[in-house]
Amino acid sequence: xxxxxxxRYVDEAPxxxxxxxxQLERADLDAPNWVLVWRKFRTHKLGLISGLFLLLCYLMLxxxxxxxxxxxxxxxxxxxxxxxxxxNWFHEGKFIGPYVYPIVAEADLxxxxxxxxxxxxxxxxxxxxxxGSEYKLAGLIKSDTHxxxxxxxxxxxxxxxxxxxRDVFSRILYGAxxxxxxxxxxxxxxxxxxxxxxxxxxxxxxxxxxxxNRVIEILRSLPELPLWLALSAAxxxxxxxxxxxxxxxxxxGILDWPGLARSVxxxxxxxxEEEYVRAAEMMGASSGRVIRKHLLPNFTSHLIASATLxxxxxxxxxxxxxxLGLGLRAPAVSWGVMLNDAQNLASxxxxxxxxxxxxxxxxxxxxxxxxxxxxxxxLDPYQQ
Amino acid sequence: MVxxxxxxxxxxxxxxxxxxxxxxxxxxxxxxxxxxxxxQIAELQASGQSAGVAKAEFLRKEYSLDRSLPEQxxxxxxxxxxxxxxxxxxQGNYGWSxxxxxxxxxxxxxxxxxxxxxxxxxxxxVYAVALPLGVMAAAKSRTWIDYTSAFVGYLGLxxxxxxxxxxxxxxxxxxxxxxxxxxxxxxxxGQPMSWEKLxxxxxxxxxxxxxxxxxxxxxxxxxxxxxxxxxLGKPYVETAIAKGMAPSRMLTKxxxxxxxxxxxxxxxxxxxxxxxxxxxVSVVLGLQTIGPTLLTALKTQDQFLSAFIxxxxxxxxxxxxxxSDILLVMLDPRIRYEGxxx
Numbered sequence: 001x002x003x004x005x006x007x008r009y010v011d012e013a014p015x016x017x018x019x020x021x022x023q024l025e026r027a028d029l030d031a032p033n034w035v036l037v038w039r040k041f042r043t044h045k046l047g048l049i050s051g052l053f054l055l056l057c058y059l060m061l062x063x064x065x066x067x068x069x070x071x072x073x074x075x076x077x078x079x080x081x082x083x084x085x086x087x088n089w090f091h092e093g094k095f096i097g098p099y100v101y102p103i104v105a106e107a108d109l110x111x112x113x114x115x116x117x118x119x120x121x122x123x124x125x126x127x128x129x130x131x132g133s134e135y136k137l138a139g140l141i142k143s144d145t146h147x148x149x150x151x152x153x154x155x156x157x158x159x160x161x162x163x164x165x166r167d168v169f170s171r172i173l174y175g176a177x178x179x180x181x182x183x184x185x186x187x188x189x190x191x192x193x194x195x196x197x198x199x200x201x202x203x204x205x206x207x208x209x210x211x212x213n214r215v216i217e218i219l220r221s222l223p224e225l226p227l228w229l230a231l232s233a234a235x236x237x238x239x240x241x242x243x244x245x246x247x248x249x250x251x252x253g254i255l256d257w258p259g260l261a262r263s264v265x266x267x268x269x270x271x272x273e274e275e276y277v278r279a280a281e282m283m284g285a286s287s288g289r290v291i292r293k294h295l296l297p298n299f300t301s302h303l304i305a306s307a308t309l310x311x312x313x314x315x316x317x318x319x320x321x322x323x324l325g326l327g328l329r330a331p332a333v334s335w336g337v338m339l340n341d342a343q344n345l346a347s348x349x350x351x352x353x354x355x356x357x358x359x360x361x362x363x364x365x366x367x368x369x370x371x372x373x374x375x376x377x378x379l380d381p382y383q384q
Numbered sequence: 385m386v387x388x389x390x391x392x393x394x395x396x397x398x399x400x401x402x403x404x405x406x407x408x409x410x411x412x413x414x415x416x417x418x419x420x421x422x423x424q425i426a427e428l429q430a431s432g433q434s435a436g437v438a439k440a441e442f443l444r445k446e447y448s449l450d451r452s453l454p455e456q457x458x459x460x461x462x463x464x465x466x467x468x469x470x471x472x473x474x475q476g477n478y479g480w481s482x483x484x485x486x487x488x489x490x491x492x493x494x495x496x497x498x499x500x501x502x503x504x505x506x507x508x509x510v511y512a513v514a515l516p517l518g519v520m521a522a523a524k525s526r527t528w529i530d531y532t533s534a535f536v537g538y539l540g541l542x543x544x545x546x547x548x549x550x551x552x553x554x555x556x557x558x559x560x561x562x563x564x565x566x567x568x569x570x571x572x573x574g575q576p577m578s579w580e581k582l583x584x585x586x587x588x589x590x591x592x593x594x595x596x597x598x599x600x601x602x603x604x605x606x607x608x609x610x611x612x613x614x615x616l617g618k619p620y621v622e623t624a625i626a627k628g629m630a631p632s633r634m635l636t637k638x639x640x641x642x643x644x645x646x647x648x649x650x651x652x653x654x655x656x657x658x659x660x661x662x663x664x665v666s667v668v669l670g671l672q673t674i675g676p677t678l679l680t681a682l683k684t685q686d687q688f689l690s691a692f693i694x695x696x697x698x699x700x701x702x703x704x705x706x707x708s709d710i711l712l713v714m715l716d717p718r719i720r721y722e723g724x725x726x
Contacts, residue, residue, distance in 0.1 A: 362542045
């Protein structure tokens with residue numbers, strides 16, 4: 001690129017009249033689908049940010065133990081319902097790095113509550129990369145190094161502690177492991193069922209279609225929550241938390257597939273008349289092959305978008321179930337289980353921080369909604 | 385005439401669906417091993433109280449819990465003769481609640497119509513909020529009205545119902561002196577209907593209605609906005625504007641009527657989620673609807689009680705869906721009576 005005296009820019013490469021003037025657009029037209037999708041998705045700022053945020057959240061899950069200063073069930077008997085401690089950087093005008101004031105519990109004989117008084121004379125710096133309670137990295141590797149720990153002889157409750165003196169912040173991190181994966185497992189179940197039944201109904205039609213349609217109608221016309229409640233009440237109470245967790249997510253998935261199956265069926269109905277389907281059938285492809293190789297790839301992207309939009313419902317479902325005491329149970333930690341503590345007005349009024357787990361729920365659900373909207377808009381790059 | 389035929393047809397499909405649903409509910413209720421009485425018998429035997437065992441055994445016979453499951457189902461529904469002849473749901477006998485030791489009909493009694501009232505109020509709320517907001521958001525799309533309503537809508541979708549309930553209750557009580565918990569002042573319970581009682585119920589309904597309706601309203605608002613936007617881009621709107629029609633009249637006269645269709649059709653989707661929401665919210669807020677009773681019944685395996693409540697909830701949604709289908713056909717002559725499937 002060189003600049004002419006009159007201020008214009010001229011490309012130094014020699015002019016080649018043979019080069020196609022459409023080359024640039026050609027590259028555009030030949031670009032694989034995902035490039036086009038990505039290009040469009042990038043313009044959807046809210047969706048992009050939400051996607052990144054969710055990616056970070058899920059990447060964080062295996063390292064929850066490392067980031068959390070406490071274990072999920074570490075009790076601190078002397079600090080029940082301790083309020084959040086603020087982390088400060090400057091003590092009396094002097095910079096000493098992040099520190100907290102140790103708090104001491106004092107009984108208030110008028111209200112019969114514990115009052116926590118910070119000792120503002122005694123700043124204690126937070127330790128980094130220190131030894132703390134033992135945990136398993138990604139559930140496999142044992143370790144006891146934490147990103148940051150409470151100072152010696154003091155506590156570090158960033159978001160307060162609950163009724164057993166457990167750190168709310170650490171529990172939210174651990175709770176994310178279950179609360180965020182419930183949606184993924186549930187959606188996989190619903191995906192498999194929805195695609196299976198939806199494609200069967202749409203491709204074969206006739207009697208199969210009729211039966212599946214009626215099942216879908218019935219399942220859709222029933223209120224979800226009472227069914228969830230009934231099904232999860234059927235889970236034996238002596239099962240291990242992990243088993244209960246899987247069953248709950250499968251229950252959420254089983255009741256979610258009808259919506260997906262309906263859209264799959266509608267797509268199949270219109271696509272099965274296409275000529276390439278006829279061609280594949282003529283060449284002797286089995287129906288399974290036609291469905292998998294020729295029909296499904298047409299709208300998997302669509303399905304992914306709608307799946308993204310139905311994950312929030314599952315996360316909220318798990319929360320509701322656990323909140324009512326029919327979902328996950330202690331010692332398992334999930335956001336719903338934590339909110340179980342904040343069930344009454346008294347605790348919201350006196351210990352508002354026990355309701356903090358609602359923030360991650362709201363944020364994650366919003367993020368999934370935005371991401372899903374962005375995906376839905378961008379997955380069809382040819383649409384204007 | 386055709387209309388009537390469709391209504392009758394729709395009614396019978398509803399009955400058929402209800403039958404299938406009853407089987408489903410019965411199976412789900414009987415999924416956990418054992419039943420209330422056998423659990424009780426085991427407990428009594430473990431603690432060595434033989435007197436109670438005899439009573440429980442008697443009850444087991446009385447409610448034919450000792451028979452096979454299909455037989456139990458038929459007897460429960462009233463298709464089959466039980467120990468005392470035909471006594472099932474069809475005959476208006478809802479069974480016995482073991483947990484409360486009273487007939488089911490006595491326990492649910494009042495709560496049934498209160499459940500209907502709460503849900504009706506919530507549906508009215510959804511329409512009252514979603515209709516103007518959705519139209520406004522579409523008419524003034526990409527302005528602050530649109531963005532604000534979208535933001536509020538998203539927030540409504542994302543906040544778990546029960547939390548919203550708790551928070552609203554707290555602040556409602558604090559700043560507006562709204563009553564906490566329940567559906568009426570305790571002094572009116574069991575009293576005959578009067579103006580005072582009605583007023584008390586209405587005041588108590590404010591928060592629950594808001595909580596149950598919010599997520600439905602935001603979903604419906606978004607859909608209405610999308611539909612309206614589709615319609616607003618069409619040539620006939622341009623023609624109307626070009627001819628100098630007043631914007632508000634133009635909006636309500638043409639695009640809204642077309643966009644309104646899915647609005648009615650949506651009741652089918654809205655109702656189940658609404659009833660779900662009301663169950664949860666009732667538990668949190670202590671409303672005298674069937675929600676809390678259902679929860680106790682499920683937790684204690686009180687099978688007749690929980691089965692009846694589930695049946696009632698299903699019936700409620702099925703009737704609502706049926707009404708919405710019939711309304712839809714009445715509103716839109718383009719819909720064929722044979723059904724909406726392609």
